[in-house]
Amino acid sequence: MERDQLRGMVRDLLLARRFEERAGQAYSEGEFGGFLHLYPGEEAVAVGVLHAAEPSDYVVSTYREHVHALVKGVPPGRVMAELYGRRDGCSGGMGGSMHLFDRERRFMGGYAIVGETFPVAIGIAYGIVMRKLSEAVICFFGEGAANQGTFHESLNMAALWRLPVLFVCENNRYQIGTEVHRQSALPEIHKRACAYGMPGENADGMDVLAVHEVAQRMLRGIRAGQGPQLLELNTYRFRGHSMADAGAYRSRAEVESYKRTGPLQRVEQDLVAPVDRLTGSSIALDQTTMQQLRDEVEQIVEAAVAFAEASPAPALSDAWDALDANRRHETLVRPEPRHG
Ligand SMILES: Cc1ncc(C[n+]2csc(CCOP(=O)(O)OP(=O)(O)O)c2C)c(N)n1
Numbered sequence: 001m002e003r004d005q006l007r008g009m010v011r012d013l014l015l016a017r018r019f020e021e022r023a024g025q026a027y028s029e030g031e032f033g034g035f036l037h038l039y040p041g042e043e044a045v046a047v048g049v050l051h052a053a054e055p056s057d058y059v060v061s062t063y064r065e066h067v068h069a070l071v072k073g074v075p076p077g078r079v080m081a082e083l084y085g086r087r088d089g090c091s092g093g094m095g096g097s098m099h100l101f102d103r104e105r106r107f108m109g110g111y112a113i114v115g116e117t118f119p120v121a122i123g124i125a126y127g128i129v130m131r132k133l134s135e136a137v138i139c140f141f142g143e144g145a146a147n148q149g150t151f152h153e154s155l156n157m158a159a160l161w162r163l164p165v166l167f168v169c170e171n172n173r174y175q176i177g178t179e180v181h182r183q184s185a186l187p188e189i190h191k192r193a194c195a196y197g198m199p200g201e202n203a204d205g206m207d208v209l210a211v212h213e214v215a216q217r218m219l220r221g222i223r224a225g226q227g228p229q230l231l232e233l234n235t236y237r238f239r240g241h242s243m244a245d246a247g248a249y250r251s252r253a254e255v256e257s258y259k260r261t262g263p264l265q266r267v268e269q270d271l272v273a274p275v276d277r278l279t280g281s282s283i284a285l286d287q288t289t290m291q292q293l294r295d296e297v298e299q300i301v302e303a304a305v306a307f308a309e310a311s312p313a314p315a316l317s318d319a320w321d322a323l324d325a326n327r328r329h330e331t332l333v334r335p336e337p338r339h340g
């Protein structure tokens, strides 16, 4: 790995953490409403996988998707403006936190329904096969979604038709307040791959370099036409399920133990320490570089907030113009503005 690539990954880890903390703060201050599911603790998953993606690869994700959008290249200001429900948001301010979308960057949506991502992913992948392209679809989902019918149906179909999909399970051990062993007969989700005749692997989702390495290898195979694969990444969320969740079902000791070995702590230990087990001292990041990166992401996030705050709310007519049926067929009649 080149030093610049490593630097980019560490920068995105820091950006992801800071963006989410700042979004949580703005939400607590009443700057915007709706649901808000934050990602601290899980950053190495999105960053490691998406640094192995090509710009031509597609991404579909869940409601916990801000970081996936950011790392796929959606500008931070447009993501923040969407959380604020503003016109310059990446979904025109009409989707909010759970419905980010950016066709140009091939970020094909956050989805609020558990298990909704799978059929969307295989539909896009089927389009890639029809056009004989060497592109991949990366489908992120939580371990809670692995017991939805759409998981089984979609993985079966993906394998049968050799669709180019990397299914990425973000196993953070909890589905809101239920721990995985209470919900899943087989909590090691990657082992289910054999039921569909596809390769399945798991890796430490707290270690960004390990994630990157396995995702790169799997994606290369998928783009080369080898069919779908299932990757399970073991991780943990440091905050509640959403801003409405105080997380009383987990002990403080458990949360603290994960925090001590979180993705940013790993970076500090592995990349900054004088003896670098992973990369060799020639590309290791020093403390000065780390501080520069922290300063850089602070500026990016504050600029994103300023951008969001300066953006107006969408007008009612924006919602009308966003209807795809309107654009394609013009069969619907715009309602007369109401007076009084
Ligand atoms: C079909 C469906 N059922 C229930 C819900 C309510 N719900 C929202 S998130 C969630 C838990 C999902 O857990 P997991 O897939 O592990 O994702 P995580 O939040 O841990 O990232 C549930 C049950 C929903 N959104 N959709």
Ligand SMILES: [Mg+2]
Pocket (backbone or CB within 6 Å): 142, 143, 144, 170, 171, 172, 173, 174, 175, 176
């Ligand atoms: Mg979960």
